[in-house]
Amino acid sequence: xxxxxxxxxxxxxxxxxxxxxxxxxxxxxxxxxxxxxxxxxxxxxxxxxxxxxxxxxxxxxxxxxxxxxxxxxxxxxxxxxxxxxxxxxxxxxxxxxxxxxxxxxxxxxxxxxxxxxxxxxxxxxxxxxxxxxxxxxxxxxxxxxxxxxxxxxxxxxxxxxxxxxxxxxxxxxxxxxxxxxxxx
Amino acid sequence: xxxxxxxxxxxxxxxxxxxxxxxxxxxxxxxxxxxxxxxxxxxxxxxxxxxxxxxxxxxxxxxxxxxxxxxxxxxxxxxxxxxxxxxxxxxxxxxxxxxxxxxxxxxxxxxxxxxxxxxxxxxxxxxxxxxxxxxxxxxxxxxxxxxxxxxxxxxxxxxxxxxxxxxxxxxxxxxxxxxxxxxxxxxxxxxxxxxxxxxxxxxxxxxxxxxxxxxxxxxxxxxxxxxxxxxxxxxxxxxxxxxxxxxxxxxxxxxxxxxxxxxxxxxxxxxxxxxxxxxxxxxxxxxxxxxxxxxxxxxxxxxxxxxxxxxxxxxxxx
Numbered sequence: 001x002x003x004x005x006x007x008x009x010x011x012x013x014x015x016x017x018x019x020x021x022x023x024x025x026x027x028x029x030x031x032x033x034x035x036x037x038x039x040x041x042x043x044x045x046x047x048x049x050x051x052x053x054x055x056x057x058x059x060x061x062x063x064x065x066x067x068x069x070x071x072x073x074x075x076x077x078x079x080x081x082x083x084x085x086x087x088x089x090x091x092x093x094x095x096x097x098x099x100x101x102x103x104x105x106x107x108x109x110x111x112x113x114x115x116x117x118x119x120x121x122x123x124x125x126x127x128x129x130x131x132x133x134x135x136x137x138x139x140x141x142x143x144x145x146x147x148x149x150x151x152x153x154x155x156x157x158x159x160x161x162x163x164x165x166x167x168x169x170x171x172x173x174x175x176x177x178x179x180x181x182x183x184x
Numbered sequence: 185x186x187x188x189x190x191x192x193x194x195x196x197x198x199x200x201x202x203x204x205x206x207x208x209x210x211x212x213x214x215x216x217x218x219x220x221x222x223x224x225x226x227x228x229x230x231x232x233x234x235x236x237x238x239x240x241x242x243x244x245x246x247x248x249x250x251x252x253x254x255x256x257x258x259x260x261x262x263x264x265x266x267x268x269x270x271x272x273x274x275x276x277x278x279x280x281x282x283x284x285x286x287x288x289x290x291x292x293x294x295x296x297x298x299x300x301x302x303x304x305x306x307x308x309x310x311x312x313x314x315x316x317x318x319x320x321x322x323x324x325x326x327x328x329x330x331x332x333x334x335x336x337x338x339x340x341x342x343x344x345x346x347x348x349x350x351x352x353x354x355x356x357x358x359x360x361x362x363x364x365x366x367x368x369x370x371x372x373x374x375x376x377x378x379x380x381x382x383x384x385x386x387x388x389x390x391x392x393x394x395x396x397x398x399x400x401x402x403x404x405x406x407x408x409x410x411x412x413x414x415x416x417x418x419x420x421x422x423x424x425x426x427x428x429x430x431x432x433x434x435x436x437x438x439x440x441x442x443x444x445x446x447x448x449x450x451x452x453x454x455x456x457x458x459x460x461x462x463x464x465x466x467x468x469x470x471x472x473x474x475x476x477x478x479x480x481x482x483x484x485x486x487x488x489x490x491x492x493x494x495x496x497x498x499x500x501x502x
Binding site: 011012014015018019022023026027029030033034036037040041042043079115116118 | 243
């Protein structure tokens with residue numbers, strides 16, 4: 001009886017070790033391309049490391065975040081790529097819900113690409129054209145998830161298209177967007 | 185997306201199943217056959233199932249944060265900044281598709297076309313009928329019809345899925361003695377009993393769904409081989425004459441020396457003939473190594489655990 005149990009334990013142990021080694025090899029093989037191509041889409045620790053490693057000079061960040069939005073500073077996650085085109089995605093976490101409260105997408109304006117946002121609109125209520133510090137932009141308001149208010153603002157800034165999406169009112173999102181535009 | 189992932193999922197399933205054979209100490213071909221079926225089935229169903237439970241699985245965030253392997257990382261690379269890896273990958277799949285067409289579909293089309301030189305049919309001798317009658321009586325199954333065709337090459341196969349016919353060639357009958365013929369016919373009747381024809385057709389259908397997949401191509405052949413091994417084992421367990429079956433199988437050796445060596449088709453014939461002979465060698469070796477305790481009860485615990493591990497790992501392979 002004991003030898004049977006021992007045999008089964010050995011079998012399971014052998015299976016676990018083999019599967020763990022397979023996962024390790026898969027992760028290793030997955031990591032190799034990032035050594036070959038340092039400029040493709042990946043996660044970064046900070047804006048500074050994006051600047052340093054991808055040599056992207058202009059990264060637009062808000063200098064104002066409304067207190068009632070309760071967003072953590074600095075950002076929760078930052079993803080970036082330089083190939084095939086420059087794109088920076090920043091996620092800000094809500095302090096209470098721990099969910100994503102705001103996203104900023106900075107995409108090369110020469111490509112017609114709209115990245116998927118982690119904040120998804122359930123229902124769009126209004127879409128209008130606005131001026132943000134003399135730049136023409138589009139403001140979208142609606143609801144996302146459990147009927148909470150969501151707003152998005154899109155405009156062209158230099159060589160980039162900026163898309164700011166937040167679980168907040170249109171007034172707040174305009175103020176955040178305005179704080180991202182550098183003073184002349 | 186589905187194409188690349190299904191190839192990848194087949195490959196990981198293959199590795200996990202080979203690990204299972206080692207860990208669960210699986211040596212019998214019936215169990216191996218059940219496990220190998222997973223390599224054909226799971227990659228077809230996996231992708232839609234995963235997308236159904238998590239539509240975000242394909243997103244760049246999932247790929248970056250949750251995936252243990254993302255094929256896009258490799259496919260987006262360029263060798264020497266010029267040759268795209270995805271081009272090489274899909275070229276490989278195209279090559280497999282061409283092999284599939286010329287090796288598997290083209291012969292079927294050729295077989296279905298009307299032939300001018302039909303092999304003449306000969307009435308089977310009483311001896312063959314008696315052997316078949318005796319085997320079916322022992323196994324308590326309906327007796328199939330027997331057809332003998334005039335052909336110098338050794339041929340033996342079973343047709344039909346519900347009403348079976350065993351087809352033999354005169355060339356085979358000339359080469360086999362009574363004991364060998366009995367073992368060979370027993371083997372065919374075991375195929376009939378196991379429903380090998382209908383099972384092979386279903387497995388082939390699964391294989392056709394992934395015609396571009398090199399893993400499916402190899403595994404389909406291994407599944408068919410496993411079925412042959414299973415039928416060999418059952419035959420020997422009844423007849424108790426492994427030598428008779430082994431020597432009967434030896435008559436199916438093909439000699440590449442006798443093939444016309446000109447052009448690509450002859451080269452392909454030589455390769456085919458060589459792999460056919462390797463399979464025969466394996467079957468003969470397997471018959472020689474057969475042991476009474478080989479067929480242990482199927483370990484469902486290990487099987488279910490293997491299925492869960494394949495599903496879980498492939499979920500994170502995008």
